[in-house]
Amino acid sequence: MKQEVIVVTEDELAKVEESVKRALASGAFRIGLVVVARRRSRGEIIGSLRTVLKGNIFPSISLWIVQSQDEVERIRNLNLGELYE
Amino acid sequence: MSKPVPQVILSTDRSLMTDHHGKEFLGFGTTAPLILPRKFMQWLFCPPIKHEDGIVWQAPYGLRRIEARLLHDGINAAVVDPDYVPKYIERGAKILIIRHHDWFGLNPPTTTWTAFIDKEPLNAVLFREFIENVCKLKSRYDFKIIVTGPAVWQWLHKYELIDKYDIDVIVDSNGDREEIVVSRIVRKLLNNEPVPSYIKIGIKDNLTVDKLVPIVHASVNGLVEIGRGCPRKCAFCSVGNRPVRWYPLDFIEKEIQVNVREGLDHGILSCTDVLLYGSDTVVPNPDAVLKVNMLAKKYWRQVGWSHCTLAAAVADKKLIDSVTEILIDGEHQKLLGVEVGIESGSVKLMRQHMPAKSKPFPVEKWPEIVEEAFALFHEHNIVPAATLIVGLPGETEDDVNATTELVRRLRPYRSIIVPMFFVPMGPSRLGKEEWFRRIKPYHVDLLVTCLDHALYWAEKLVDEYLTGMKYAIVRRALKWFLSKVREYRPKIIEKLREFAESG
Ligand code: SF4
Numbered sequence: 054m055k056q057e058v059i060v061v062t063e064d065e066l067a068k069v070e071e072s073v074k075r076a077l078a079s080g081a082f083r084i085g086l087v088v089v090a091r092r093r094s095r096g097e098i099i100g101s102l103r104t105v106l107k108g109n110i111f112p113s114i115s116l117w118i119v120q121s122q123d124e125v126e127r128i129r130n131l132n133l134g135e136l137y138e
Numbered sequence: 139m140s141k142p143v144p145q146v147i148l149s150t151d152r153s154l155m156t157d158h159h160g161k162e163f164l165g166f167g168t169t170a171p172l173i174l175p176r177k178f179m180q181w182l183f184c185p186p187i188k189h190e191d192g193i194v195w196q197a198p199y200g201l202r203r204i205e206a207r208l209l210h211d212g213i214n215a216a217v218v219d220p221d222y223v224p225k226y227i228e229r230g231a232k233i234l235i236i237r238h239h240d241w242f243g244l245n246p247p248t249t250t251w252t253a254f255i256d257k258e259p260l261n262a263v264l265f266r267e268f269i270e271n272v273c274k275l276k277s278r279y280d281f282k283i284i285v286t287g288p289a290v291w292q293w294l295h296k297y298e299l300i301d302k303y304d305i306d307v308i309v310d311s312n313g314d315r316e317e318i319v320v321s322r323i324v325r326k327l328l329n330n331e332p333v334p335s336y337i338k339i340g341i342k343d344n345l346t347v348d349k350l351v352p353i354v355h356a357s358v359n360g361l362v363e364i365g366r367g368c369p370r371k372c373a374f375c376s377v378g379n380r381p382v383r384w385y386p387l388d389f390i391e392k393e394i395q396v397n398v399r400e401g402l403d404h405g406i407l408s409c410t411d412v413l414l415y416g417s418d419t420v421v422p423n424p425d426a427v428l429k430v431n432m433l434a435k436k437y438w439r440q441v442g443w444s445h446c447t448l449a450a451a452v453a454d455k456k457l458i459d460s461v462t463e464i465l466i467d468g469e470h471q472k473l474l475g476v477e478v479g480i481e482s483g484s485v486k487l488m489r490q491h492m493p494a495k496s497k498p499f500p501v502e503k504w505p506e507i508v509e510e511a512f513a514l515f516h517e518h519n520i521v522p523a524a525t526l527i528v529g530l531p532g533e534t535e536d537d538v539n540a541t542t543e544l545v546r547r548l549r550p551y552r553s554i555i556v557p558m559f560f561v562p563m564g565p566s567r568l569g570k571e572e573w574f575r576r577i578k579p580y581h582v583d584l585l586v587t588c589l590d591h592a593l594y595w596a597e598k599l600v601d602e603y604l605t606g607m608k609y610a611i612v613r614r615a616l617k618w619f620l621s622k623v624r625e626y627r628p629k630i631i632e633k634l635r636e637f638a639e640s641g
Contacts, residue, residue, distance in 0.1 A: 113338060138318070
């Protein structure tokens, strides 16, 4: 199953909906969404992504909230399928 | 030698960790606002379950499925009574998994009552107290909290509580492939690997039947799942997006045997439509339906169904004859309870939001199908607890009046009809719509008609539903509860009118 990782900062959450749509259009059904956040809390980020997380019935989405670029790379290299199989 | 402490404990609050005195219908009471003393309501609707050092005898089926998967994957896990969760954390449990289907009282029917009764619902109070008790321990003990289940979308509306209660992972599974995903997350947490904060399982990631692991301990009131998904695909419903999968009889039998072995002589077959078991269309496969019911009756004195559809019943009336002949033996079982969806008496709304609900019949025939099914059920001692959805997008006064008319016509038939205010549950096709919160004067008529229907039938059904000495006190308490509701009826109507006018 095709997977795609989208990386944004905590100030770019409004972009996510579009990116998810693009990923879906390109055939991805497992999307890793990585948010680099140093200021905003986990709850605030999840709340801000409500429409993306609640309204989309098609993709499997895993939301990772990280603080550093190293962590982003680590998640990029994960096989997201492992979470579901 | 004492048993090792489970690394993973699973639990939920008292509104779900109970067998409702062995009577599933009483569970509806946990959605009610605290209109009577809390202790009384709690005792009547969700008494504590038997346990041994906190390890419960019966637990909600969803928790049992996760527990079974964890054990199958080599992880030491157990379902624990909510009052014992702190004890197990103190003893060293590393992960707490909580599953619920109405965390904050935002689902119907809870929202219906709380819209005009200014009191917190019992289920929301119980969850709040439970989680506050648990999260206090976070500063002293090193453990993680995973919340999961079909209603976790509610956390998206109460996101500040994710921080307040320090929730580590939210699994939005809609009950599908949930057990596998939770097990993977648990393994990662135990290995100190990174985990997502929120994980949502899309419709391409459904559980396939070959991945099923049967439960290993008793479920509440013996409930066993016989399939998942629904072919009717109503726009407001999240289950409707999932493909239909029926579980094989040998799998179902294993789960029934687990329950019997642990002492349950009654059980519930659960899926979106028991009458469609084994069918790949919207018309029953009578052979399969009879087989699964015979199997259940072979083990259990009383068998209930979680849900069925009215159209499937009307599509094969002979099947209703045969299946009730098997189940209703007159000795151990006199009635068969089941939840059904009427949703609306308006053909326009049905066509707009759930055109397949009436299949194999045309949607124009919906009100007639409902009446015919209710008459059929009445004749066969099947007691439906039916739902209506109030405030569907696009609803007009005429639509509401059509529903009220239909409910009036259903009066002669033994049933309970519960109006639910529309909630955009995620993930469904109406998941992005607005919540229905403000009733109009014409809604009052519908709500009062449902209340009168419920009181009329509930008062008659108490003696038939709660038979024998074992239920003498519960029966009396329920009668008292109903008499209080009847006493408050004028006040309720007054409140509803005020509320409608203020809207
Ligand atoms: S018939 Fe019931 S389970 Fe099926 S989609 Fe409609 S509401 Fe959902």
